[in-house]
Structure formats: C-alpha cells, structure tokens
Amino acid sequence: MFSVIIFTLYSPLSNYLKIIIISVSLLIIVILEYSNFKIARSNFNKKNELSNLLKSFDEENKKIKNSFNTFKLAFNNIKEGIMVINKSDNKITDANESFGSIISFPGIVNGRFYWEVIRDVSVLNGIEKVLSLNEPTEIEVSSTLTTQTNHYYKIIPSGSFIIVILEDKTLLKKSERIRADFIANISHELKNPLTAILGFLEILNNEEINESERKKYLQIVYRNVKRLIDLVENLLFLSSIEGGNYISKTSISIKDLINETVELYKNKITEKNIVLIVDISNDLPFIQANEFQLKQVFINLLDNAIKYSSNNDKIIIKVYNERDYVRIDFCDTGVGIPSNEKDRVFERFYKVDKSREKNSNGAGLGLSIVNNILESMNGKIEVQSELGKGSTFSVFIPTNFTQT
Ligand code: ADP
Numbered sequence: 149m150f151s152v153i154i155f156t157l158y159s160p161l162s163n164y165l166k167i168i169i170i171s172v173s174l175l176i177i178v179i180l181e182y183s184n185f186k187i188a189r190s191n192f193n194k195k196n197e198l199s200n201l202l203k204s205f206d207e208e209n210k211k212i213k214n215s216f217n218t219f220k221l222a223f224n225n226i227k228e229g230i231m232v233i234n235k236s237d238n239k240i241t242d243a244n245e246s247f248g249s250i251i252s253f254p255g256i257v258n259g260r261f262y263w264e265v266i267r268d269v270s271v272l273n274g275i276e277k278v279l280s281l282n283e284p285t286e287i288e289v290s291s292t293l294t295t296q297t298n299h300y301y302k303i304i305p306s307g308s309f310i311i312v313i314l315e316d317k318t319l320l321k322k323s324e325r326i327r328a329d330f331i332a333n334i335s336h337e338l339k340n341p342l343t344a345i346l347g348f349l350e351i352l353n354n355e356e357i358n359e360s361e362r363k364k365y366l367q368i369v370y371r372n373v374k375r376l377i378d379l380v381e382n383l384l385f386l387s388s389i390e391g392g393n394y395i396s397k398t399s400i401s402i403k404d405l406i407n408e409t410v411e412l413y414k415n416k417i418t419e420k421n422i423v424l425i426v427d428i429s430n431d432l433p434f435i436q437a438n439e440f441q442l443k444q445v446f447i448n449l450l451d452n453a454i455k456y457s458s459n460n461d462k463i464i465i466k467v468y469n470e471r472d473y474v475r476i477d478f479c480d481t482g483v484g485i486p487s488n489e490k491d492r493v494f495e496r497f498y499k500v501d502k503s504r505e506k507n508s509n510g511a512g513l514g515l516s517i518v519n520n521i522l523e524s525m526n527g528k529i530e531v532q533s534e535l536g537k538g539s540t541f542s543v544f545i546p547t548n549f550t551q552t
Contacts, residue, residue, distance in 0.1 A: 229314035233262045235279060236308060240265065250299065250316045262312075271301050271312075278303045278310055326495055333497030337379055337511050341372035382513045385444075386496065389520040395438040402435060402442075402467055402474055402545075403428045409446040410465070413454060420459050429468040433547055441521045442545075448514040449478040449541050455510065456539070457482035473527070473544040481538040490531050494519040518543075 223230065229247030233240055243257040243265075257265050263272055274289040289301045298321040302313040348365045351357065357365070410417075410426060417424050435442070453463045457480050464479040485493060485500055492498045497512040515529075522529050526546050533539035 227316075229312075229316075231257070231262070231265075231312040231314070233275070233310040233312065234308065235305075235310060238262060241309070247312075247314055250314055266312075268299075271303075274301065274303050275310060275312065278305050281305075329498070330496055333512065334383075337497065338376070341375045341379075344372045345369050379511050379513075382511065382517065386513065386517055386520060389441070389517070389524055392524065395441065397436045397438055399434045400437055400439055400442060402432055402476070405439070405443055406446060406465060406467060406476070409443060409450055412447065413450055416454050417463075420454065420457065420461070422454060422457060422460070423462045425462070425464045427464065427466045432467065432469065432474055435474065435545055435547075437525055437545070441524075445518045445521050445543060446476075448518050449543070452510075452514060452541075453478050453480040453482065453539075456480065461538075469547070470544070472547055474547060476543040476545075477540055478543075479538070479540040484535040484537050484539055485531070485533040486535050487533075490533055493531065494529070 223242075224245040226244060227246055229244060229250045231240055231243040231247050238261050240257055240260055240262055247253075248255075248257050248265075251265070253265055262275060266272055266275070268289075271289050274287050278287060287303050289303070290298070298317040300315045300317050302315075304311045304313070348369050352362065352365055352369075406426065406428060410424065450463075450465070457463065461481045463481075464477070466475075466477040466479065468475055489498075489500050493500065494515050495512075496516045498516075499510065499512040519529055522543060522545070526548075528544045530542045530544070531539060532542075
C-alpha cells in the first residue's frame with residue numbers, strides 16, 4: 149500500500165487525483181491495521197481466559213489432592229482397622245495400615261481375596277453371612293484365633309461393598325483382667341491374716357488356756373497384724389511412686405548400696421548355706437537417685453533370690469556399665485519361673501503358684517514396687533528364667549541420672 153502512495157506521488161497525475169488516491173490508500177491502511185489489532189486483542193483475551201481456566205483447574209486439582217492426602221492420612225492413622233471388600237469379586241479394594249498391623253499380616257492387603265488376609269473362621273463365617281443375607285445387617289464377631297489377643301470385628305454391608313471394622317481389645321481386656329485379679333488378690337491377702345486374727349482372738353477369749361499357749365497365740369495375732377500393716381504400707385508406697393510425687397535425690401554409689409544390702413541378708417544367706425558372689429565393676433559412675441527407693445529395689449531382688457532358692461544354691465550379683473545404663477544382675481539357681489508367667493510377676497499381687505507353696509510370706513507386691521521405682525527413674529527391669537534352673541533379674545539404671 150505504501151508503494152502505491154510513493155508511485156502516486158511521483159506519477160504525472162493531477163494533484164487533485166493524487167490527494168484522492170493517497171487518502172484512500174491511507175484509509176485502507178488504517179482499516180487494515182485496526183482489524184489486525186482487533187484480531188490480536190481477541191487472541192490475547194482468549195489466551196488469558198485459557199490460562200485462567202488452567203490456573204483454576206490446577207488449584208482445584210491441588211485442593212482435591214490435599215483433601216485426598218488428608219483423608220488417607222486419617223484413614224491410615226485411625227487406630228481401628230478398616231477394610232473394604234468389593235461384593236462382586238470378593239477382593240479387598242482398600243484397607244488401612246492399622247488393619248494389617250493388628251492382625252500382623254505380612255505384606256500388602258489391597259487387591260487380595262478377603263480370605264487370604266482373614267484366617268479366623270468365625271470372622272469368615274460372619275462375612276459370608278453378610279454377603280448371603282443381601283440386606284443391611286451388621287454383625288459383631290470376636291476373634292477366637294489366639295487366646296493372647298482379643299480382636300473384635302464389625303461387618304457392615306454398604307451398597308456393593310462390605311466394610312469390616314477391626315478393634316484390638318487385647319490391652320483393654322488385659323487391664324480389665326489385671327483389675328479383677330487385683331481386687332481378688334487384695335481380698336485374699338487381707339482375708340487370710342484377718343481370719344487368723346479372728347480365730348486366735350476367739351480362742352483367747354473363750355477357752356481355758358495356759359500362759360504359754362496364751363503367749364503363743366498372741367504372737368500369731370501379732371505376726372498377722374504386722375503382716376496387714378506391711379501390706380498397707382507397701383500399697384501406700386506403691387501408690388506414692390505411681391502418683392509421681394517429688395522425691396529427694398542424692399549422689400549414690402551403687403557399690404556401697406549393694407554392699408549395705410548384702411550386709412542386711414548375711415544371716416539369711418548363711419542359714420541357707422547359699423554361695424554368694426558379688427562382682428562390682430570399678431568404673432561405675434555415681435547415680436542421682438533417691439537412696440531409700442533404690443535400696444528398696446536391691447532389697448526386694450536379693451530377698452526374692454534368697455527366698456526362691458534352696459539350701460546350697462548359688463546367687464551372683466554382678467554390677468557393670470552397659471551402654472547408657474548401669475546394669476545390675478541378680479542371678480540365682482533357685483526354683484525359676486515358668487516362661488508363660490515371666491511377664492506377669494511384675495503385676496501387683498501376682499504370685500507364681502509353684503513357688504507360692506515354698507513361700508508363705510510374700511504378698512506379690514515386691515516386684516511391682518521394683519518395677520515402679522525403676523520406671524520413675526527412666527530405668528527398667530528384665531527377667532530371664534528357666535523353671536527348676538533359676539532366674540536372673542537385670543536392673544538397668546540410666547547413666548544420664550548420674551553425676552561423675
Ligand atoms: P512376693 O512378695 O510374693 O515374693 P514379688 O512381687 O516379689 O512377690 O514376686 C512375685 C512372684 O514372682 C513371686 O510370688 C514368685 O513366684 C516369683 N519370683 C520373684 N522372684 C523370683 C525368683 N528370684 N525366683 C523365682 N521366682 C521368683
């Protein structure tokens with residue numbers, strides 16, 4: 149168009165005609181440029197719209213992803229196990245992490261047939277019943293697979309799926325059992341001395357008895373009252389440790405404390421002709437702890453080692469550093485503890501039946517007190533034992549309680 153203008157300018161046409169041609173050309177140029185501008189602008193607007201659309205799509209996508217992740221996190225962190233079974237192919241479409249861990253299933257649960265994962269016949273029967281009923285039915289089944297665990301299933305139909313909710317009630321049942329045992333045991337421990345006291349008081353009150361018999365019966369009453377007081381004192385001591393009351397701490401030499409404890413039991417050890425070996429490492433740090441409580445730990449463990457040993461048995465006390473702890477082993481060659489009762493000896497009032505016959509005095513509180521004291525010091529106690537061969541109780545006291 150510009151060449152037309154230049155050509156017109158230098159052409160021999162009249163000025164009047166030149167003006168008309170140039171004006172028309174310029175007009176055409178303006179119109180063309182304007183239409184180009186409009187097209188560009190609409191293209192620009194379209195591009196903008198598209199990028200806005202993409203942006204909002206991206207944001208929605210992020211929101212969906214976030215809520216899905218939150219849902220998955222919650223799903224996996226619910227302490228109950230949840231499993232979803234597709235009714236059409238009997239396969240598991242989804243299961244949270246708790247499900248696998250409660251039943252200790254090794255590997256991935258999703259995508260398997262439900263009977264590959266659930267082995268408990270009563271639960272499988274429950275699922276089959278819900279599948280066959282074809283109507284909204286909710287059933288509850290307690291697993292009977294093992295006696296150590298207590299698993300409780302709820303099976304709920306939901307459209308074309310079945311939802312299985314699994315609760316691990318093992319700990320709950322265990323604490324219920326401990327509570328019931330505690331009440332039965334404390335009643336038993338109180339009843340025995342009270343019955344003896346009542347019986348001998350009746351004899352003292354009603355019957356003609358001579359002076360030496362009177363003294364003998366009063367001694368029995370005295371012993372049983374003392375036993376009741378010991379019992380109550382031990383219970384109060386236990387509850388004060390459990391209550392976490394502040395106790396004063398001092399710098400303690402474990403070597404001295406062990407030697408003092410051994411001194412207390414010298415006579416009993418000689419009476420039973422027990423061979424005692426005390427082996428204490430020389431580089432032990434001082435411990436910041438309550439001396440009375442720590443001594444109670446050593447007394448209870450040495451007392452048991454002697455009580456549950458026969459004449460001529462052997463007891464070894466070994467004290468040494470082990471990683472972040474000072475470790476003290478009380479090792480005896482006595483009656484031992486059956487393996488299925490080892491963990492229970494730390495429960496309040498728990499007594500192993502076999503050894504109970506040999507020992508008429510213990511109330512089953514000693515190890516519970518030991519355990520509680522050590523827990524309050526961030527320490528721990530472990531037991532290894534073989535019935536008829538002996539036991540080793542190992543005490544671990546953290547050295548971050550120490551002062552060198
Ligand atoms: P108790 O006062 O009856 O001895 P403990 O709490 O100290 O109570 O111990 C609980 C039970 O653990 C005891 O009744 C006994 O059966 C068993 N026990 C504890 N120490 C030993 C040991 N060294 N050898 C064998 N059995 C033990």
